[in-house]
Amino acid sequence: MSEGAQEAGSPTQDERVMAAVAHATIIWPVMGIAAPLVIWATQREKSRFLAFQALQAAVYHMTLVLVGFSCGVCYFCSYVGMIVGSLAMPFSPPLAPPGAGPPAVEVSPQAMILILLGFLCMIVFFGLLFLGLAVWLAYIACGLYAAVANLQGKDFRYAVLGSRLERYLEGTPAKPGASP
Secondary structure, eight states: OOGGGOOTTOOOHHHHHHHHHHHHGGGSTTGGGHHHHHHHHHHTTTOHHHHHHHHHHHHHHHHHHHHHHHHHHHHHHHHHHHHHHHHHGGGSOOSSOTTSSSOOSOOOHHHHHHHHHHHHHHHHHHHHHHHHHHHHHHHHHHHHHHHHHHHTTOOOOOTTHHHHHHHHHHTOOSSTTSOO
């Protein structure tokens, strides 16, 4: 079928390209939120396909930013635990009995527990950092896959997000037992 004789309801070439751009801006996590929002705000009255794809891309981008920020806060907290334990060490009471000779570097059990917990948190969150990197790359790959699907004219939907946004845009209740 030629481009001039498109089916009613199939997206035009311009709509497909703009939808693909909305999804492809996932490679710029924070700044990439602006493009889908601008596309959605300017095109929502003109094209249902483009409005849905741009809004879906904007929400998808926002979840990536929020999850990344949350992981960063957790990672930061692991360092805070280690630093607090290290700072508590000089103020801890010595372990050696009085008169046992010159004290070596002595650490109280409480300070040692804090230091070990700090190191444990750092190791756990360092592992989570690598896991987070893998999830981030998968997230970006999914966004780029959505861009390619939109370029091909397919109506792409993210697994959980797509159906929820569609219900939101149609104004139907989210609960399956509720009446419309």
